[in-house]
Amino acid sequence: MKLMIVDDDALVTSGLKTIIEMGSKELDDPIKIIAVGHDGQEAINLYNNNEIDIILMDIRMPVMNGLEAGKELLQLDPQVKIIYLTTFQEDEYIIEALRIGSKGYLLKTDYQSLIPAIRAVNNGHRVFGDEIIAKLPQFIDSxxxxxxxxxxxxxxxxxxxxxxxxxxxxxxxxxxxxxxxxxxxxxxxxxxxxxxxxxxxxxxxxxxxxxx
Missing domain, CATH: 1.10.10.10 (Winged helix-like DNA-binding domain superfamily/Winged helix DNA-binding domain)
Known part of the structure; x- marks a missing residue:
């Protein structure tokens, strides 16, 4: 399974790379970090030049944010699988992530769910952190x-x-x-x-x- 990580914090990308590669090395299909980007525009460029199964991407980044990049990537390739990994729980971010067709929305505090979430998305499912699922009903209720x-x-x-x-x-x-x-x-x-x-x-x- 080939993954790209996109986050403007180099410490975060380094930490995620270690957690994911070390944590998945015993799996039948280990997760390989094929590329690392630091803004939305770089994510688009890297995706166009690499074979990538899933993108794990932050939202607030310089040059182009993750939601803008996700929208453009999904227009270029409707089959691209994007999981947002962020610290932000703002309703408008969650709604926009759903609207453009992302496959998941997780919080950075939920590191233990990363590998199961990536595998689930690779198998065709959507994934949301517990805090995000708790918010979903209000989007209809309101x-x-x-x-x-x-x-x-x-x-x-x-x-x-x-x-x-x-x-x-x-x-x-x-x-x-x-x-x-x-x-x-x-x-x-x-x-x-x-x-x-x-x-x-x-x-x-x-x-x-x-x-x-």
Missing amino acids: SPHRSTLDPLTNTENQLVHWLAQGLSNKEIAEKMHFSQGTIRNYLSVILEKLNLRDRTQLVIYYYKHLSE
Whole structure:
């Protein structure tokens, strides 16, 4: 598994490299740090010039912050897997990270979860720290568009599950043996049924109501 670390603090990148490489060396698929960057623009350049499976990236950095870099990277390659590792719990950061399609959001204090989180994302899942998961319900509860949430059918629940794991419409269609058009129609129906605005709120709905 090939990882890139992006953080403007050289001590942090050095520490993360040691923790991850030493902690994963006994695994069947050890994590190799392929590149280290110190700002968002450097992250984009390094990703374009290396074979990288996952990016572990801070948010507040000079030149270009992690969210801006993540948005540009996902436009260049929709399959890129980004985990944000930061000290910041601001709602707007979490919402934007979800909106652009990141695969995870962890706090730097949660070092023991790093390797399991990286492996989970590599296997197609999304990961959030406990403090972040605790915040997710309020993003729906505070929405002026929220109404009583109707239960979904088994097929709709399954679709939302795959969406929350970060799969694209094409990938969900393959999983569920539907056409992409059918998946788009299902998503429109689900959003209307739940009175939610977009895919981001649907992912939040999943973590609040369906993930346990």
